[in-house]
Amino acid sequence: MPHAPDYPAPADKAPVKRALISVSDKTGLIEAAKALVELGVELVSTGGTKAAIAAAGLAVKDVSDLTGFPEMMDGRVKTLHPIVHGGLLGVRDAPAHKAAMSEHGIGGIDLLYVNLYPFEETVAKGGDFAECVENIDIGGPAMIRSAAKNHGYVAVCTDPADMAEVLAALKAEGATTLALRKQLAARAYARTAAYDAAISAWFAQAVGDEAPTRKAFAGQLVQTMRYGENPHQKAAFYRYANPRAGVATARQLQGKELSYNNINDTDAAFELVAEFDPAASAAVAIIKHANPCGVATGADLKAAYLKALECDAVSAFGGIVALNRKLDGAAAEEIAKIFTEVVIAPDADEDAIAVFAKRKNLRLLVTGGLPDPLAGGETFRSVSGGFLVQSRDAARITAADLKIVTKRAPTPREIEDMLFAFTVAKHTKSNAVIYAKDGQTAGIGAGQMNRRDSARIAALRAAEAAEAAGLPQSLAKGSACASDAFFPFADGLLQAVEAGATAVIQPGGSIRDDEVIAAADEAGIAMAFTGTRVFRH
Template sequence: MTELYPVRRALISVSDKTGLVDFATALAGHGVALLSTGGTARALREAGLDVTDVSDVTGFPEMMDGRVKTLHPVVHGGLLALRDNDDHVASMEEHGIGAIDLVVVNLYPFEETVAKGADYAEVIENIDIGGPAMIRSAAKNHGFVNIVVDVEDYDVVLAEMGAHGGQTTYALRQRLAQTAYARTAAYDTAVSTWMAAQVSDTPRRRTFGGQLAQTLRYGENPHQAAAFYTDGSARPGVATATQHQGKALSYNNINDTDAAFELVSEFAGQGPACAIIKHANPCGVATGATLKEAYSRAFDCDRTSAFGGIIALNHELDEDTAREITGIFTEVVIAPGASDGAVRIFKEKKNLRLLTTDGLADASADGLAVKQVSGGFLVQDKDVGRIARDDLKVVTKRQPSEQEMSDMLFAWTVAKHVKSNAIIYVKDGATVGVGAGQMSRLDSSTIAATKAGRMAEDLGLSETTAKGSVVASDAFFPFADGLLAAAEAGATAVIQPGGSMRDNEVIAAADEAGLAMVFTGMRHFRH
């Protein structure tokens, strides 16, 4: 394989014209002949560059609204011909095919067109055909041809040409080819995923694509390599947030911050709310008259676990709340926005990361949840299930009070974001105990009650904060023991899906304990 190969002729056809003129001017300075199409050719001519239209080379005009312009043997022969193969060279000479040594293509903005909510016909028109074909041809022949699909690689190519007298190395061409194939794969993924949604079918083949956003120091543990990729979605969240200060986010930071923001986004359009997350589980969630109060109440659920946690807010971070948050060590704070005063206060804590998102995530928006397993991956709809008051069925003799009903709906919202088996104690719009990820529902119930009792001692209270609380269970109680543990801790009402073979026994136990209980008919397993 030829290590160094000269760039004599380039074909440039881009929708994103960032840096185009400077790059093309530099290529021309190396004596590279420029081929181009449509708007790209116009932009280069307006910059005073000498450009040959692809249509002049192929002998065919651009036609069918630009759908057909580069799909021609003169183009693809110039890309695919092996320069060290005598038969290929003879074919090029016989048919007047000139070699193309560099292709610069970025594709029609399909992802952006979908994101802006364009209609079906417009989306279809933004599916690029000629671009991916040229990219794949050039990438296949990377022994001789350079393929550039990202603006970020313009300077890399020019640096190599400058260092090697207008030539590039095989190593660079190989790396550019890999990037190119990943780009067309991600592009086809976006198209196929969109099409799957249009036909409302489970696709026979499913692909996922992403673009590198950050190389991470390591994964969950130091011995694991890791990186963060984005999928091009404009949905507010950790992937699209602005980081104002602090060191780069770690793998665990990103995972936990996402969990925190998804939870607090459930309270979009409502009063101030705060969620504090540790190891992807909430250790405190609360509402309040002010954001400061919401944070303080969430913090008072489990002050020990909150240390070194992630804080998510559903309103703009203000100075009072910022001052309160800086009272303990916190890894990340994420919010829709932050006042100038809050930003100034946080600057005193240089290791505290502050992220703003310019909005909350749409908690009701459809999407996919993906989990890798050995030999494949599981794909399911995101859990966007919600329960309204009218959906609840009271199954006990005692009817819940208005406050209990409100707290049960709050607890149910939180339960959706707690690892199964999940038990959540809530009082007056704030969690007072969270039991997560246990192998039995009884253990989760007991742990949550224990945390509530311990927190009451820390706060100097005479009785457990679980007294007078309500309890949410993410799935049904298979036995009455978990429910009775909650009653013993002081809970007065329970919200759960129902559906157990022993529902009647559980209802009877609730009646005997004087509890009010409602069924949702929906569960929220989270593994």
């Protein structure tokens, strides 16, 4: 392992005499180059960047003028040279470095501005293997890392915002400060790390390596939060390079800044409502603490919202509302009648925006689309000393997947209710038991330590909802009951029967399946196995 030489401490202020610029994204390039020239900085550049600067009438040297070697191999080799990296890495005040730079004619490079080949964008647009490989930048990351390592003397910029800070410092003080150069170096290493993470993830997928020896992922800061899950915790929100449609891609049209819990709950709500095809029906999910307290479909969003609200209006207060269609004024009027933290939808019309504008604290998010519930991808969860990775739960159970295990087969309506309930169970914390009827959740039991208690809580919610609505019997009467995992004993199923369920859907697979099936037959209900468990811990 290299030992740190006893280099002299760098001065706080470092003037910029020479800058090397090589950018793929040329946004703001000419403005930055002009500002540097006006400050007396010599410009060195490469390829298309040099051509753009020269076309603007600015003096600029080609990097080959420094190295004595032409750009070659289709641009793959142009900056990988001791003249370039010596100019970036040379410790200006170290006698041995000064002597080497003098002996080999290496001039210092005081400012590096590089943004990388658009690898992430190439992947996002569906580039083929060869195109993606060709967009893996080699010289750029190497220069960035060199400049960042030598931050005692070199300022490194990887995007226009960095350049703006450097230019402001140069205009104000004629130099960059050590504190600024350290900040820039930290950002630069984060950028190359994120870039390499994107490449490694893509390559592992391309070669079919589902569990690579090393796993990296990265995100870009979206928001620093006042606090995390609780006020004593710090938190921030990051977005992936190619994000899935949803809360990470949403535009906030109004309302206070989203909190950590808001974002977590909003994500859960939108992922659930995306399960329902907007072309088939409107759908609304109301979420509280990452669990649904009401989900429903309807002819329009207003009808679906009222049905979802009926399931548990008490828990809906202060909740998150997600919709699978463009929010309209009629639905907005209903949603606005109770306190709601966040509303998220693919879009919102002017009438809906006007309704919510009267409630300044309500956050309205529009995403431009729905996430694909059947798409692949991965989810992550931290544990002490590491993290867990798994494929996204893209299970979709259809009527054709059902194995009818009871003497009585379910009716077509019961099958629809069963599939609806099982879809909601997929997005409910385990142990989850859902009662549903006619495209509406009737009762939800979530997050209990045993399945019987989940069934009891769901039944209690269904009875309370009916009482609140002035109905003569529980919403669970005539419902279908879904369980996210098998019933280990018959007691949970019998609780569902007592609540009024006439059909049950569950994965099956218990060593006591025969007992549970016998209990269902004795009760005269229909039951189907899915063969698929949908735990959500």
